[in-house]
Amino acid sequence: xxxxxxxxxxxxxxxxxxxxxxxxxxxxxxxxxxxxxxxxxxxxxxxxxxxxxxxxxxxxxxxxxxxxxxxxxxxxxxxxxxxxxxxxxxxxxxxxxxxxxxxxxxxxxxxxxxxxxxxxxxxxxxxxxxxxxxxxxxxxxxxxxxxxxxxxxxxxxxxxxxxxxxxxxxxxxxxxxxxxxxxxxxxxxxxxxxxxxxxxxxxxxxxxxxxxxxxxxxxxxxxxxxx
Numbered sequence: 478x479x480x481x482x483x484x485x486x487x488x489x490x491x492x493x494x495x496x497x498x499x500x501x502x503x504x505x506x507x508x509x510x511x512x513x514x515x516x517x518x519x520x521x522x523x524x525x526x527x528x529x530x531x532x533x534x535x536x537x538x539x540x541x542x543x544x545x546x547x548x549x550x551x552x553x554x555x556x557x558x559x560x561x562x563x564x565x566x567x568x569x570x571x572x573x574x575x576x577x578x579x580x581x582x583x584x585x586x587x588x589x590x591x592x593x594x595x596x597x598x599x600x601x602x603x604x605x606x607x608x609x610x611x612x613x614x615x616x617x618x619x620x621x622x623x624x625x626x627x628x629x630x631x632x633x634x635x636x637x638x639x640x641x642x643x644x645x646x647x648x649x650x651x652x653x654x655x656x657x658x659x660x661x662x663x664x665x666x667x668x669x670x671x672x673x674x675x676x677x678x679x680x681x682x683x684x685x686x687x688x689x690x691x692x693x694x695x696x697x698x699x700x701x702x703x704x
Contacts, residue, residue: 483603
């Protein structure tokens with residue numbers, strides 16, 4: 478049996494709710510490793526696009542999953558991800574790659590490949606892992622679970638500010654519309670749909686500052702960890 482070095486903390490929720498930012502800060506406060514599972518799906522989506530693979534082509538995706546190498550550098554201050562030796566940390570952060578990630582996440586081959594990797598990464602504990610099915614599928618027995626949400630309008634505004642700050646030409650209405658579409662796509666898929674685990678603490682970040690959310694999560698973690 479693997480000896481755990483800390484808690485397994487799962488943070489699920491829709492795109493744009495602030496999961497990555499909050500998870501990184503929580504991991505840093507706890508001295509834990511941060512694992513961005515969404516980046517893994519984006520990475521496979523990026524590679525599929527590079528190779529001209531249709532996300533609906535299960536055979537081609539299975540072949541891709543059999544040869545792709547995904548490497549995470551789990552620095553809470555600057556997490557990076559590389560695909561077959563190429564750093565794609567910035568390339569995968571576009572709205573297009575978000576939709577592509579959602580599309581490839583329907584693939585049984587993709588989910589099986591990443592499920593194994595994610596469980597290996599979190600097996601020893603001491604991790605904060607964010608995604609869409611961490612508390613329901615990847616680690617259903619996680620020590621602490623959160624479901625971080627926010628209104629589509631607020632999530633759209635956040636994503637708009639984030640992409641605009643990077644110099645990207647973006648449209649707020651389009652971003653908000655795409656977030657709603659992704660919500661439907663993620664929650665409606667047959668395999669590991671986006672949903673709140675029954676034992677996950679729901680936190681709505683629509684009108685809350687990042688640090689306020691982190692403090693609420695930290696208090697809950699401390700309470701769970703001391704039981």
